[in-house]
Amino acid sequence: MSDESVRIMCPNLTCRKVLAVPASARGKTVRCRNCATTIRIPATLGQAEPTPPAKKSA
Numbered sequence: 453m454s455d456e457s458v459r460i461m462c463p464n465l466t467c468r469k470v471l472a473v474p475a476s477a478r479g480k481t482v483r484c485r486n487c488a489t490t491i492r493i494p495a496t497l498g499q500a501e502p503t504p505p506a507k508k509s510a
């Protein structure tokens with residue numbers, strides 16, 4: 453389970469590249485290799501939460 457990967461689509465509408473990142477990247481940000489947009493990886497995937505996390509990353 454530690455080798456689990458997360459797939460996330462780039463929010464950049466002109467890019468929309470699907471990126472595969474390690475599960476350890478959850479809750480962190482990655483940079484799209486295609487357009488350099490910074491993408492935040494949700495801490496939890498699979499279930500959409502109605503409320504955004506209150507934790508603020510400095």
Ligand SMILES: [Zn+2]
Pocket residue numbers: 462463464467468469484485486487488489
């Ligand atoms: Zn992109």
